[in-house]
Amino acid sequence: MRRLPPLTAIEAFVAVARLGSVKLAAQELALSAPALSRRVQTLERFLGRPLFDRRHQAMVPNSDGDRLLAQIAPVLDQLSDAVESMTSAVDVVRLRLGVLPLFASQRLFPRLAELRATHPELHLDIDTAGHGVARLGEGLDAVIALARDIDPALYAQRLDRNMVYVIGSRTLVERPDPITRPEQLATLTALVHRDMPDTFAAWREAAGLADIEPMAVDHFDSGALMLEAAAQGLGIAFMHESHFQDAADPRLVKLFDIEVVSPYSYWFVCRPRALQLKPVRIFRDWLIDTLGSNAV
Template sequence: MRRLPPLGAIEAFVQVARLGSAKAAAQELALSAPALSRRVQSLERFIGKPLFDRRHQAMVANADGERLMAQIAPVLDQLSDAVEAMTSSTEVLRLRLGILPLYASQRLFPRLGELRAAHPELHLDIDTAGHGIARLGEGLDAAIALARDIDPALYAKRLDRNSVYVIGARALVEGETPIAEPAQLASLSALVHRDMPDTFDAWRDAAGLADVEPVAIDMFDSGALMLEAAAQGLGVAFMHASHFEDANDPRLVRLFGIEVESPYSYWFVCRPRALLQKPVKMFHDWLLKTLVEA
């Protein structure tokens, strides 16, 4: 039988590659920083080549590290699941799910009790770090992503179709100089999500306001923070109708009432072969039945 490197060295490598930080990986594994470094170095000696580009505050997997990560991370995750299942009194199925925080808080988490009741053996590891589609197979089994369309090489199921709303503070329509006409956007900042960069242009073009420019376009990577910024009068948010309705925030109003179809949708995405895995298939079927068909 071929000799293998120590499991601790493999585990240290995977954690550093996923987190991009030796310090964070050491905390995750309850190791000292020197101990973690020794484990990574022992794997590099075993393989005979460096696996990371080492920078001041970060360790980034190089080409060899990325290739090794893609091959061994899923196997390590399966090993972890197998050990957990054997040491548990009941079968444990684990799904590593990438998801945007706003969808998680507004749509998924209010229904998780139903998921647990239907499938008590299914446990979710929630990852809101972003770029979920790019990390499928490398720490994530599946992702709920916001996108125009999905690479046809992946399995994808559209979860919704939506409209773009202009969302602002109630004070904008109740003040002394209320915002009543779309042309008045020229006096406001537009708040746009990085995963939905075309929402402002799509709404402006559909409204026939191609020449109107906001004071500025402020980019966010958090839908929840966009809504809060809009509520505080820092600008108007170009978001989905569902974001506005599910927020149910009395401080917010929809402006103008112009109906514009969004170019973006939420999608359930995984690699095609991942659907053969029981936890992925179980969650996929529950998600479509509960949150899409309902």
């Protein structure tokens, strides 16, 4: 039998590579930072090469580390799932899902009880860290992504089509000089999500206002915070119709009756071979049946 490095060293390597920090990985594995570092060094000595570029505040896998992570991380996850299923009172299957927080809170979580009732064996590990598509196979089994399109090498199922709404505080239409005309955009701050940078440009072109500029453009990486900023009168948010409808926030109103198709959609994405995994198939089928009705 081939000699293998200690499993604890492999576990430590994967944790550091995924989190980019010895401190965070040590917390996750309930170890001291020096103890975790020693385990990583054990693996490096076993392989006879370094696996990380060590920086002041971060540990970044080098080319050898990236290659090793891609090969062993899925195997370690499968091993963990197998052990958990053997020690659990029920036959648990687990899905590591990447999802944006706003989609999770507005559209996914309100329906998860239905999924649990139908498939009590399926449990979700939720990851909202972003850039999920790039991490498929390295800690994530599947992702609900917001994008224009998806790499054709991946399996992707569109979940919706949407309109771009201009969302603002109700006070904007109730004040003495209400905001009723698109030209008044020049007096306002536009709020744009970093994952949807073209929503403002698409809306402006459809409105025939290609030359008009807002007072400023503020960028957010949180849809929930964008909606709150709009409700507080800090700017007008260029977001999806579904974001507005699902928020059901009486402080918010849709501004301007201009129909603009969004260039972005929500997608279910995974690697093609991941469809062989039971939790991926269960969740994919349920998600499309439950939330994918607006994808025509």
